[in-house]
Amino acid sequence: MSASNSTDRTNVTMAHADSRSKGLARNWWAIAIRAVLAAGLAIGIFRGSTYTLATLVLLFAAYVAADGVAAIVAGLLRMKRGEFWQTLIFEGTLNLFFAGAILVWPAIVATAFVGLASIWAVVTGAALLAAARRTCEAYVQGLLALAGLVSIVWGLLMASIGPTSDSAPDTVGWWLIGYALSFAAALLMLSCVLQRQYNQSAWCSE
Structure with a gap:
């Protein structure tokens, strides 16, 4: 009896994991959009070589807000389908909160921005x-973890050896470019894998 219950629980867990994976593949486009937004941030900073710190901070806030909106939209769509949505909504809400904190503090200095970022x-x-x-x-799983590690490692490096109050805006800009390009690459690879998985699933169901 206990062996049967254990098998049932295992099957339910595997079914839930499979459902989450299919839901993630179905929303590959949302991850691609977030990759494009990150790449757009890097390109925008690179092309604007004369940006001040205030401009860089506002650009980053705009990116974070747009990324948050994309995450929330994807989370709401997954909620409507009965799929796992909590992480996306949490991440999107956090992004909007962070962007709002920057926008209400327009005179933010480099040190404070580095801490928040x-x-x-x-x-x-x-x-x-x-x-x-x-x-x-x-x-x-590996690509999702890679994107997470890129963000965590960048945050830790930013806090320990990142720009200070004496740093030039160019220094802050290159730190942001480094994050944006790395994060965009990880998300782009993930979206391509998920799109292929979704297309294969759709083809098999026909």
């Missing part, structure tokens, strides 16, 4: 790692 990066990275643990496919 570091905390944001570590927390959002942890959310991605939590999402990776709920995925059953090893390659999808």
Whole structure:
């Protein structure tokens, strides 16, 4: 009897994991959008070589807000389908909170911005790692974890050896470019894998 119950619980757990993976694959486009937003941030900073610190901070806040909206929209769509949505809504809400905190503090100095950005990066990275643990496919799990680690490592490095109050805006800009390009690459690889998985699933169901 106990062996049967254990088997049933295992089957239910595997079914839930499979459902989450299919839901993630179905929303590959949302991850692609977030990759494009991160790449857009890097390109925007790179092309604007004369940006002041205030401009860089506002650009980053705009990116974080747009990324948050994309995460919340994807989370709401998953909620409507009865799929796992809590992590996306949490991450999106955190992004909007962070962007709002910057926008109401327009005279933010480099040190304070570095502190806020570091905390944001570590927390959002942890959310991605939590999402990776709920995925059953090893390659999808690995790419989700990679995106989470990129965010966490950048946040920790930003806090320990990142720009200070004496740093030039260019220094802050290159730190943001480094994060944006790395994060965009991880998300782009993930979205491509998920799109292929979704297309294969759709083809098999026909």
